[in-house]
Amino acid sequence: MASTEVKTGIHTSPEAARRLARRYRQEAFFQFMGLIAIVLALSALAWLMASIFGTGLSAFRQHEVQITASLDPELIDPERTGDPEVMRRGDYRTILQRAIYDRFPEAADDRKLRLQLMEVYSVAGGTGFLRDFVLDNPGRVGDTVTLWIPASDDVDQMLKGKFDLDVPQELRKVTDVQIAWVRELQASGELRASFNKILFLNTDSRDPELAGVAAAVVGSFYALLVTFVLSFPMGVAAAIYLEEFAPKNRFTDFIEVNINNLAAVPSIVFGLLGLAVFLNFFGLPRSAPLVGGMVLALMTLPTIIIATRASLKAVPPSIREGALGVGASKLQSIYHHVLPLAMPGILTGTIIGMAQALGETAPLLMIGMVAFVTQIPESITTPASALPVQVFLWSDSPERAWEERTSAAIIILLGFLTLMNLVAVLLRSRFERRW
């Protein structure tokens, strides 16, 4: 290129070549910086994911121990009533103890050993499993049955390699004799690891091996339902009014500024507002997904309004004019032509808002959706927890087993978020085809 000395126009002179080279250098530099930014962002994300999945995945497996228990009628239903209420109150703890002592008779005589032996099994879990079994099969009372019950959280953690077994016995959660029993159970096939259904089906519990996210998932679902039902129609209607109908004056400018400000208000402030207004003033039930959803709706509204207004603005004015030109009323032109075109943007904004709401913890703490909930909420007014709150609660608990469960709950939360985004993508492509 430099050899074309013949013509020396301003675009072919050596100076021009230098300018060109500089332009390319700048471009290359910019691209390089952009790449670095992406690599940094991706590696941060990868690190986060690796750490969450690294700790959390093991929670999806749980060790179980087999017990052979004799369902002594004297302990369950001494009067032989067959009444489920009576059977519910049976002494399953003793049945469990007997079954375990029968399995390891050498420990049965020593009080210390007995206590250690019971720590291998999940006592609360075993009692509950036995009760459930009897209530499901009342005819089996009197028989000797074989059941799988959860191992205790410490045994489970030990088998997952979370404990250093080389340190002296006093510094460990599991003693040497407990390890010996576990090995024996393993050798005889009475101890196995299986998929942790409990994590999905159970509600919160004091015992890690019995804790699950069901109440939190249902609570989050109800709260989001309330959030959606309130914030979507309200947000879209407000945005349509502001964008298409409201006169442009100081007052609407003021409203616009305030909506933008609301989007930046820390979520805990909305929680305080919910506490003051919904709970104290209107006397709505505490800890209920109804109130949680209302607070989250307040938080989501600005997001939806801003997204809706932006996508309404993006619809070419020629479409409106075309509709008005054939004699459509303003509302008709909006409903028939503008809204369908704005829908992908509106839905994306809504789902982003809902995803934010799903992950929001602080306002829920304020209105008491942080309760220890052991029952799956039946309606939007029964006390419930929420997924992020569950994460928060578990992360605060001392036992080692909570660590992996916290991460597992985060994974479940991320799963729901991914699902919601997937829905957003699907809806988007569905509506976009109509262009």
Next chain:
Amino acid sequence: MSEQAEGVRMSRPVGRVDERASVKIAARGVNLWYGDKQALFSVDLDIPDNHVTAMIGPSGCGKSTFLRCLNRMNDTIDSARVQGDIRLDGQDIYAKSIDPVQLRARVGMVFQKPNPFPKSIYENVAYGPRIHGIAAGKKALDEIVVTSLKKAGLWDEVKDRLDEPGTGLSGGQQQRLCIARAIAVNPEVILMDEPCSALDPIATDRIEQLILELKENYCIAIVTHSMSQAARVSQRTAFFHLGVLVEMGDTADIFTNPQDPRTQDYITGRFG
């Protein structure tokens, strides 16, 4: 048809308004402001029925603005304020009793840039009749769609693809679709704002023929930047300059014997 086309291509404009033609739209003393800026200054203009009236003038002189006064499209612009008297069949269209939505059904509009709805070809044409409840049932609606597309000279090209999106047509076809959409509601007046500015000569020619056919049944007002187009399709021409209606008369007179020096300069291409 071929005879008409011949006539259209004649270099000497022959357009004249029939003396018996009635005035469809009469505008008197129309002033318009966009905020503080006045865009139209006391415009007086009669638009005859069953004729084509062309509006010409340099860019920014207020042609579109005036056209949009005739179907109250300027109502949608917050800053626009109209003053004066515009009568459609003797009735003041800015009167309180007039509903702009209903007015726009009577005074249809075709825009500069083709703007079909992002829906099927059928839906584009059927939309107007449907919202006005013109067609009684699906059959009647089909009928309207077919005749409108035929009148707009688009039927043969789209009859097998009525379900395809209107936005998938070529520019010229889209513009004819917009014309079909406008005539489907059976308006009395059709306003066209530079309908051919985005089209090639062949598509332009088709639209011009169409305009000449439509004028038999409609009152047409067209804004154009093409002097030759004004000469070919219109019988009356109005020349605007800086928001003022400078001169108006039969097209043949305006183009051969303009009275005002500004008109003369403009049509001979000395400014624009």
